Amino acid sequence: MNRIESVNDFVIRFANVNGSGSASANNLFARAVFRAGVPVSPKNIFPSNIQGLPTWYEVRVSGDGFLGRRGGIDMTVAINGQTMQKDYHDLLPGGYYLYDSSKQLPEDFQRDDVIVIGIPLTRLCSEEFSNPKLRQLLKNIIYVGALAFLLDIELALFTDSVTRQFKKKPKLAEPNIRALEIGFNYASEHYQDTCGLTITKTDKLGDDILMDGNSAFALGAIYGGATVAGWYPITPSTSVIEAFDRYSKTFRIEKDTGRSKVAILQAEDELAAIGIAIGAAWNGSRSFTPTSGPGISLMNEFLGLAYFAEIPVVVVDIQRAGPSTGMPTRTQQADLLSCAYASHGDTKNVLLFPCDPRECFELGAAAFDLAERLQTPIIVMSDLDLGMNDHVCGPLSWDDSRKYDRGKVLSYEDLETRHEKWGRYLDVDGDGICFRTYPGTHPTKGAYFTRGTSHTEYSAYTEESSVYKAGMERLLVKWDTAKTLVPSPRTKIRDPKKNIALVFYGTTTHAAYEAMARLEKRGTVTNSMRIRAFPFQDEVINFIDQHQQVFVIEQNRDAQLRTLLIAENSISPTKLQSVLNFDGLPITADFITEKISALLEAGSTAGKKQP
Amino acid sequence: MNRIESVNDFVIRFANVNGSGSASANNLFARAVFRAGVPVSPKNIFPSNIQGLPTWYEVRVSGDGFLGRRGGIDMTVAINGQTMQKDYHDLLPGGYYLYDSSKQLPEDFQRDDVIVIGIPLTRLCSEEFSNPKLRQLLKNIIYVGALAFLLDIELALFTDSVTRQFKKKPKLAEPNIRALEIGFNYASEHYQDTCGLTITKTDKLGDDILMDGNSAFALGAIYGGATVAGWYPITPSTSVIEAFDRYSKTFRIEKDTGRSKVAILQAEDELAAIGIAIGAAWNGSRSFTPTSGPGISLMNEFLGLAYFAEIPVVVVDIQRAGPSTGMPTRTQQADLLSCAYASHGDTKNVLLFPCDPRECFELGAAAFDLAERLQTPIIVMSDLDLGMNDHVCGPLSWDDSRKYDRGKVLSYEDLETRHEKWGRYLDVDGDGICFRTYPGTHPTKGAYFTRGTSHTEYSAYTEESSVYKAGMERLLVKWDTAKTLVPSPRTKIRDPKKNIALVFYGTTTHAAYEAMARLEKRGTVTNSMRIRAFPFQDEVINFIDQHQQVFVIEQNRDAQLRTLLIAENSISPTKLQSVLNFDGLPITADFITEKISALLEAGSTAGKKQP
Amino acid sequence: MTSTKPAFRHPKLAQNSLGLTRKDYEGAVSTLCAGCGHDSTTNAIIQACFELNIEPHRVAKMSGIGCSSKTPAYFLDRSHGFNAVHGRMPSIATGANMANRDLLYIGISGDGDTASIGMGQFAHALRRNLNLNYICMNNGCYGLTKGQDSATADMGSTGKRGIPNPYASIDLCELAIELGASYVARGFSGDKKQLVPLIKGAFAHSGLAFIDVISPCVTFNNTSTSTKSYEYVREHIEATNTFDFIPLQREILTDYAEGTTQEVIMHDGSIIHLHKVDSKEDVTNRLNSVNKLEEEKAKGRLLTGLLYVNQQIRETHDILNTSLRPLNSLTENDLCPGNTELQKINDSLR
Amino acid sequence: MTSTKPAFRHPKLAQNSLGLTRKDYEGAVSTLCAGCGHDSTTNAIIQACFELNIEPHRVAKMSGIGCSSKTPAYFLDRSHGFNAVHGRMPSIATGANMANRDLLYIGISGDGDTASIGMGQFAHALRRNLNLNYICMNNGCYGLTKGQDSATADMGSTGKRGIPNPYASIDLCELAIELGASYVARGFSGDKKQLVPLIKGAFAHSGLAFIDVISPCVTFNNTSTSTKSYEYVREHIEATNTFDFIPLQREILTDYAEGTTQEVIMHDGSIIHLHKVDSKEDVTNRLNSVNKLEEEKAKGRLLTGLLYVNQQIRETHDILNTSLRPLNSLTENDLCPGNTELQKINDSLR
Ligand SMILES: Cc1ncc(C[n+]2csc(CCOP(=O)(O)OP(=O)(O)O)c2C)c(N)n1
Numbered sequence A, B: 001m002n003r004i005e006s007v008n009d010f011v012i013r014f015a016n017v018n019g020s021g022s023a024s025a026n027n028l029f030a031r032a033v034f035r036a037g038v039p040v041s042p043k044n045i046f047p048s049n050i051q052g053l054p055t056w057y058e059v060r061v062s063g064d065g066f067l068g069r070r071g072g073i074d075m076t077v078a079i080n081g082q083t084m085q086k087d088y089h090d091l092l093p094g095g096y097y098l099y100d101s102s103k104q105l106p107e108d109f110q111r112d113d114v115i116v117i118g119i120p121l122t123r124l125c126s127e128e129f130s131n132p133k134l135r136q137l138l139k140n141i142i143y144v145g146a147l148a149f150l151l152d153i154e155l156a157l158f159t160d161s162v163t164r165q166f167k168k169k170p171k172l173a174e175p176n177i178r179a180l181e182i183g184f185n186y187a188s189e190h191y192q193d194t195c196g197l198t199i200t201k202t203d204k205l206g207d208d209i210l211m212d213g214n215s216a217f218a219l220g221a222i223y224g225g226a227t228v229a230g231w232y233p234i235t236p237s238t239s240v241i242e243a244f245d246r247y248s249k250t251f252r253i254e255k256d257t258g259r260s261k262v263a264i265l266q267a268e269d270e271l272a273a274i275g276i277a278i279g280a281a282w283n284g285s286r287s288f289t290p291t292s293g294p295g296i297s298l299m300n301e302f303l304g305l306a307y308f309a310e311i312p313v314v315v316v317d318i319q320r321a322g323p324s325t326g327m328p329t330r331t332q333q334a335d336l337l338s339c340a341y342a343s344h345g346d347t348k349n350v351l352l353f354p355c356d357p358r359e360c361f362e363l364g365a366a367a368f369d370l371a372e373r374l375q376t377p378i379i380v381m382s383d384l385d386l387g388m389n390d391h392v393c394g395p396l397s398w399d400d401s402r403k404y405d406r407g408k409v410l411s412y413e414d415l416e417t418r419h420e421k422w423g424r425y426l427d428v429d430g431d432g433i434c435f436r437t438y439p440g441t442h443p444t445k446g447a448y449f450t451r452g453t454s455h456t457e458y459s460a461y462t463e464e465s466s467v468y469k470a471g472m473e474r475l476l477v478k479w480d481t482a483k484t485l486v487p488s489p490r491t492k493i494r495d496p497k498k499n500i501a502l503v504f505y506g507t508t509t510h511a512a513y514e515a516m517a518r519l520e521k522r523g524t525v526t527n528s529m530r531i532r533a534f535p536f537q538d539e540v541i542n543f544i545d546q547h548q549q550v551f552v553i554e555q556n557r558d559a560q561l562r563t564l565l566i567a568e569n570s571i572s573p574t575k576l577q578s579v580l581n582f583d584g585l586p587i588t589a590d591f592i593t594e595k596i597s598a599l600l601e602a603g604s605t606a607g608k609k610q611p
Numbered sequence C, D: 001m002t003s004t005k006p007a008f009r010h011p012k013l014a015q016n017s018l019g020l021t022r023k024d025y026e027g028a029v030s031t032l033c034a035g036c037g038h039d040s041t042t043n044a045i046i047q048a049c050f051e052l053n054i055e056p057h058r059v060a061k062m063s064g065i066g067c068s069s070k071t072p073a074y075f076l077d078r079s080h081g082f083n084a085v086h087g088r089m090p091s092i093a094t095g096a097n098m099a100n101r102d103l104l105y106i107g108i109s110g111d112g113d114t115a116s117i118g119m120g121q122f123a124h125a126l127r128r129n130l131n132l133n134y135i136c137m138n139n140g141c142y143g144l145t146k147g148q149d150s151a152t153a154d155m156g157s158t159g160k161r162g163i164p165n166p167y168a169s170i171d172l173c174e175l176a177i178e179l180g181a182s183y184v185a186r187g188f189s190g191d192k193k194q195l196v197p198l199i200k201g202a203f204a205h206s207g208l209a210f211i212d213v214i215s216p217c218v219t220f221n222n223t224s225t226s227t228k229s230y231e232y233v234r235e236h237i238e239a240t241n242t243f244d245f246i247p248l249q250r251e252i253l254t255d256y257a258e259g260t261t262q263e264v265i266m267h268d269g270s271i272i273h274l275h276k277v278d279s280k281e282d283v284t285n286r287l288n289s290v291n292k293l294e295e296e297k298a299k300g301r302l303l304t305g306l307l308y309v310n311q312q313i314r315e316t317h318d319i320l321n322t323s324l325r326p327l328n329s330l331t332e333n334d335l336c337p338g339n340t341e342l343q344k345i346n347d348s349l350r
């Protein structure tokens, strides 16, 4: 049998039961790989319940820095009895199967292409620890210790982490370190030279960090100056507000008074959550609401109000698998249409697409500037994979000279000195954006009435067709202005002949880049564009126009970005071929590579490439 | 001065104050024209308030049977002091200005191309009637009487209507008839040969009827077997339920018990309204909810549930001008995207587009068959113009041998005799549609759990990627099946060379047909397709493919049907040119004609028609 | 991951008058946390249905979203179930009930589902007095989203997150009485003896029967500082009455001391027999019920039992005067007026 | 069609201590029906603000959708206004209030807007005790959509449509007290003398002040068979107390008979002086307030006046312990932790 041999390039899957405390052990493992300087990408695949169901944690190690999900499992740590069978069969030939050998492996586990590594976790744990609650937790730490040996990772990387984690309660560090050692020792005694998978320290990661997208967005909101948040619990967006709350407690408490410089309100539902954010934004606070699909559906009416009354609210949609309640703990990019065209009538919203935590931070902070500059809702389109999993990314940074762009707001002085008649919805600059005022600014000037009904340039109610129409057309001018302000796409040109291009966004990015590398190895050189915002800049359209054949890679069934591309611009639909993954798991490089290869194959057999 | 002379072809605008009782007088006028056998098309242009603001009633008379709105006003009946000036200036040269001459016309009413007809309405009324409430109402009837003379309409047509209307209270008919006579006599004494506009009896209308779309839809729901309706008041959909209630009282009361065979529930909001309809549909009743834009936004989440759990609910959207609260008493076709892609995640809904009351009735009834056959929400896309105005259309008819298509439902006997294992979401026929059961059918078989979460073919909860994916793909199979079942488009081919085509839907139809006739007079022969449903049949795509140049005519800003056409099919966007009216007033033949002429002009100057 | 328990039936299992055993009223294996209060409530529902000889397939189970709302999968698997969207169980139940008045409807919700996102639908289902057995499994937190405080969490109560709840709580029973409910009770998942008859009474009741079941969340809100923990509830519970539910079929046998019982005759002829702690209390008096709840609250006690009944209020079908036949059973012949009538309508439109 | 009245100012118009006249508190000309109760309520608001010497621009006006919700356009045109969507005024007001605690907030809603679609937001704004002057113009119907019954329409009450309302009504004051409101009053648009001080007290109150103003709809619900008609209300009204509102600045001068008055000291130091019909009534006792309402209802009377006050409940900002500075006034310097802190965070993530 050929066992898999690999240095810094493999996938380990941990199969656990949820609610059993495995998460922190598995995180400990991923972070140790990271600390060894090796690019790592962990993905939590968990059920929509609280305790007792199967949960998986898939850790990809990639010395080459490919951070997307890869197909195939090289090693399984099989701790969950319910799924042992499946986990065993999912292994690649030559893979490793680590299990709790306190109980014997069932007889039908008879693959001859799998290396079985038994560690009697329960027994070892019981022998060492008496507290039953601790036992359950430390069982997991023991297999981490064993992995340290099997994969050749310095134990210190783990013990350091533990010490750091329990800095304030060193008593708790002790048993954890002990458990690590037990695992390490047992493996070294029984499994010398068993495992062909190795982690070798590198310095590939430079100053990179390992962070989840939801915390990063929350930090972006802190740095971006958000002061009011309305929210309602919903997986996978809840951790945005948890992080925002945590960072607020660090950064937003007035030293002298102990009072808070943010107001975070758990609303009664999503309608109220966005209502709170809109009310605050109207009153001059930067505000946001985090949510996921069902929340977006409920926010529809209010999004239409914010679009039409021109209120700068920020929404972050941590997308999960729909439709309806769907798969609440699975990932998708399937809310694009719903967000872009939210609400009845002619509405359009600006979307931003971060691809990693650093961008969650950057676009998160930028969203507040954009919202206030454009006076319109900005929806940041993250997803469960990005939001809830840890990702390697470049370090966060902030230019201390940066000023918030509060947009066109008239101060008391402005109102005093202004000569022209001011109109809330009067476009004096020709960019479709008008001046607003905050309530309470001036005793006699600048008050206006905000409404979701049709209004004149001076914000009076009107049913005059021409006035209404002019207002709607101005909003299209603003839409064009938006194109000049939203983050520009990222392009990679490797084929100057511009034959084939890949277009993608958000968490598809890493898998797409890897697929490009693989395709290139197979002789297919491609260019790429990572889209970062809707509406699309001319740059996006030109890029597509210049290529012969364009693949649009998405994580939804209905090719939603493609719809936006062709609906909003005059791109021929026949030019855009879709590569769609919508099974709820993060898209893989394998999938993209094979799909594109197949489509290219089919195209060339058909013998005609249209110009 | 050239006064306008015309037989059976002109537009009269009544300018009134709302809440002043003018509506019934104006209706009386329109119906008399209808009874003279002359095609007539009245449009109510009213404010979003209850009393005291300007309201207009525009009556188009068209012997040629053009029923869309036409530009320009030939005669104004100016009863509203607030808008006299505007009404005066809006008149076409050679037009007629009828006003209440009890007060003198202001001095600046100095157009020399307008024929002024003063009738001292207030004075005449006070002289004759003493009851002040009656006075206000009858003032309006007096001008109707005057019009009868001026336009040469038999007075009997009016008096008959009045008698009919007050059949049960003949005492009330009397003063109305008196008022008609007063107006008639005054005009005949003072304005012999003043008016060049004439109504001449014809038999153009055959057995046509004059009806509003909301009543027609309600009747369709009655004939279609709806038994449960949830609703929440919103203009312009409220009259759907009012009519449904009225017809229910006539047709749905059990003779023996006096009990009702419908349950109509005024819900607490639109979320509850559609929830009620969904709950009833799930339990085997045909059910619906009428609403308008803001309601659609609020129903988003539930629409996604009905799509994913496959529940046959009918929604009728009486579209009004958006976004947000917009112009609640103006018309638009701007909820297409919002309805087609309602809710987060990958969702798509079937839409039907009636163009006149007869179709409101027919598609209304058909919607229930389609919903149950396809087990999915069906949204009937009407609008304010269609729903609230009277329209001339062919008579309603019902085939008494017609059976309701209740779709794939297993009865007790079916469950008893069925051998295969039944699965609620198991596609045994390959059309994407599965068999369902009603609760309570069988003591031990056929029970299942309906959920908005991902489910297996046997309706068990699952998070298995492949199972989820297969379910989502089956829904696409069903989508294809829908294409074979929805009402087919209506095509008019006048140019066999298939050069230019017009594509439109709903209330744009009449104006579009008229525009075609006008274009043809100018030498531009065009073909047309009236779309009646989404998803689009191959027929639609082929039609577009076969034409060189296609104009898509809509009443929204963002070309929403065009978006659906290119997103769902592979039509090149450059082929589809938009003709968009979105000012809230019904689109006119003038507008379409001029716009298309201009676009054709521009195209030919540019010197290139693309193949 | 839903799986049904093995169908094997022990020959000696007790049967009810329909010849069904308790197992016939069960559902799939629960995936809730071990010890979750909701599972006990589920058991009480199973018990009540079994004892009442309800035909399982004549029940329809509706719910919202939450751990609590998952439970309809864990009882009565011969019944149809509808796990709707968050907070909207009442409207789905309303529609279903309108379509077929002949089934029994049980609606399961949670405190998040009812008191926050579902507040409006809760209030209006009460106002319409929908014929529904509405059970709120109240744990003072959002279990499924990991333990945030809900609107029924008491001020100062502290769950696993460790932050005392700063907001006042909503008392769903008081609110229900205020909103005109016709049957209001409070139970505790840990007291099946009291809970089962409360559920039975609810099934016999015509109109909306609301039962607030304190149903602890062992994972997130069972701390010693939480007022919705098993321990706290057990120590602070106060029963307003004990309770016999006597279905129509059976005769009343027991005799009680004068003045200590109150008899409530239910719509279907069943009788509820209340044995009261305080003979002055009148369970059919709204103000008395609210006052009593408030009084106990002031003493730091949680009042349970049947709190209020009013048999005078008409249920929705009676208000609407709908047909006694299920609307979903009506056919073309019942519903379609036919072409002749249509031609008359055409005539009236000319 | 909104137009402002001519700016011409009569030199002799009375001025308040800010030197403003009543005209300075007016808004655009109303487009409501002549005689609509809402216009009288609007006038009472104008009067209260004028008399309280409120700076108009320090007020923010929020509303939902309905005839009632249009009224913010008809008063205080120097204030910013926000006419939001149907039933969602409370959340908009909450956000606005969070952004700037220094302004005064008045929220206008209707009975449809509050008791139906807005029920959830109403309940939760109360629960959070948002510092808001919440006025519900209650006409028992949906005026703007042409007169359908609302959830506050009394059972049997019959408006212009001629069909008696078959559902029980929701009493918003009782509900507010039940939900933990801190200031609850009922007024009548036809009784300005009582209404103006109620509104003034609401402005002085810290927390959610809810005023249910019976405000007849002359067009759709002013029939002799409607319990929300001018005539019916006038005949059935019962005042629980008369009411002096004494702003901080002024001294109490009048003297009343022992036992017939109750003094409530408001958060800003103003004093409410109640002259009670029945000296036993205690306006700070929740149960007492509800019982009194119910009692009068049983007699067929509609109780008005200040029904309940509780100055102990903290308003939302106090619960959240937010900065005393308006959050919307904070700048980069107050809000952005800067790059150095960020680098520390980076370090902790390695
Ligand atoms: C519209 C919407 N918002 C949020 C959620 C997320 N969510 C799922 S369950 C739940 C709370 C459930 O709390 P509760 O009703 O008390 O049930 P428990 O889990 O405590 O039994 C929430 C907020 C959702 N499913 N849908």
Ligand SMILES: Cc1ncc(C[n+]2csc(CCOP(=O)(O)OP(=O)(O)O)c2C)c(N)n1
Residues within 6 Å of the ligand: B232, B233, B234, B235, B270, B294, B295, B298, B325, D065, D066, D067, D068, D069, D086, D109, D110, D111, D112, D113, D114, D137, D139, D141, D142, D143, D144, D145, D150, D217
């Ligand atoms: C989401 C939504 N649904 C329905 C409507 C239609 N609508 C406008 S006003 C109104 C009712 C207003 O009633 P109420 O709040 O009592 O105000 P009133 O007009 O009686 O003062 C309704 C249902 C709407 N604007 N938005």
Ligand code: SF4
Residues within 6 Å of the ligand: A050, A051, C031, C032, C033, C035, C036, C037, C038, C067, C068, C139, C143, C144, C216, C217, C218, C219, C220
């Ligand atoms: S999280 Fe709480 S409510 Fe949910 S199943 Fe576990 S114990 Fe029960």
Ligand code: SF4
Residues within 6 Å of the ligand: B050, B051, D031, D032, D033, D035, D036, D037, D038, D067, D068, D139, D143, D144, D216, D217, D218, D219, D220
């Ligand atoms: S309809 Fe009624 S509530 Fe609306 S403005 Fe007229 S009188 Fe007032």
Ligand SMILES: [Mg+2]
Residues within 6 Å of the ligand: C066, C068, C110, C111, C112, C137, C138, C139, C140, C141, C142, C143, C150
């Ligand atoms: Mg709960």
Ligand SMILES: [Mg+2]
Residues within 6 Å of the ligand: D066, D068, D110, D111, D112, D137, D138, D139, D140, D141, D142, D143, D150
């Ligand atoms: Mg009202």
